Amino acid sequence: MSHASTGSVWRQPKAVWAVAFACVVAFMGIGLVDPILPAIAESLEASPVETELLFTSYLVVTGLAMFVTSWISSRIGAKATLLIGLSLIVVFALLCALSGSVDAIIGFRAGWGLGNALFISTALATIVGAASGGSAAAIVLYEAALGLGIAVGPLLGGILGEVSWRGPFFGVAALMAIAFIAIVVLLRTDAETRQPIPFSAPFRALGRPALAVLAAAAVFYNIAFFVLLAFSPYPLGFGAMGIGLTFFGWGVALAITSVWVAPLMLRRLARTTAMLIVLPLLAIDLLAAAVLSADPAGLVVCIIVGGLLLGLMNTILTESVMEATDLPRSVASSAYSAVRFLGGAAAPPIATLLWHAYGPAVPYVFAACSIAVAAAVIAFGRRALARIDEREADAAEEAVAVLIGDAA
Known part of the structure; x- marks a missing residue:
């Protein structure tokens, strides 16, 4: 039997674990600011809409930069791209920690987003290329890193945020510096082959029907994702630790469903079929959040249930993008990620504006409508997605077997 069919998803080369650890820290940066949004608003005399721009500037630059990451990495190599991305995150996280105004933090979060784009899109392709057990096992490992990072980010933000809103930024800078050293030491480039990718490749990739359908669905899916993540701290009304614990639960739920x-x-x-089951359930959960928006306990339940459903969708969408075309995985990942991050960028300020204009229930209704659009895109584009339903049974089933303890 081949190694792909006998290796464990958890038995990987050290280089893969180094990149996975860095992924955990990178994804921590997404939810890190969640618990400290109210504290930043109070300390820096900023409005909720201004604090939500901490997400928007980060996501807009991440999305735009994703279009060029495959072009860059194909010329300077994956390791150099990863290290440049990590370096930028360390620098801009430190600058956020030292800032004296919300406008400065918004700007530095944009620089953070550039580093994040260089790192994340290259990391997925690196893990898929270097991991044992095939692409399905690699994607499970990547989604595990995503789930763990998204879970730990708000918790760390809540713990350090109880001391100062600057603490979480210092924490990420320190952890990313450790990740930088791990990749320098453990990720070898001996076997790395560079095939320069045209600058236009990600843009042309979106012309492929399957990738275009998935990217369009991801725009609306990510709107809902970031309404739930970025807006919910305000109607919850908790302190930094309470928000951190809530979204720790959300992230753990996301990790469980994405990995297992x-x-x-x-x-x-x-x-x-899986997407057309999960998306309506997610819309129902968001409508329940709208009904319970004035009840913190009920809203916490909806947030955690949302995490369970988001974990399913994250893995399904990531696998679908990797298998949707015969394009290089770095190109497909860059094109898809660029579009989905741009979709997510619009959500936080829109949700906050809707809250001020119509009350806390309306942003969740807006998110549910976005999910309905995503489901419609998948349903009407299903013919173009025929390739993603031709599953690679050996890799996928081995990943499942390992995860449920049936590998032997």
């Missing part, structure tokens, strides 16, 4: 439940689901269902 999604592979089981995809063993039994086609990817498009």
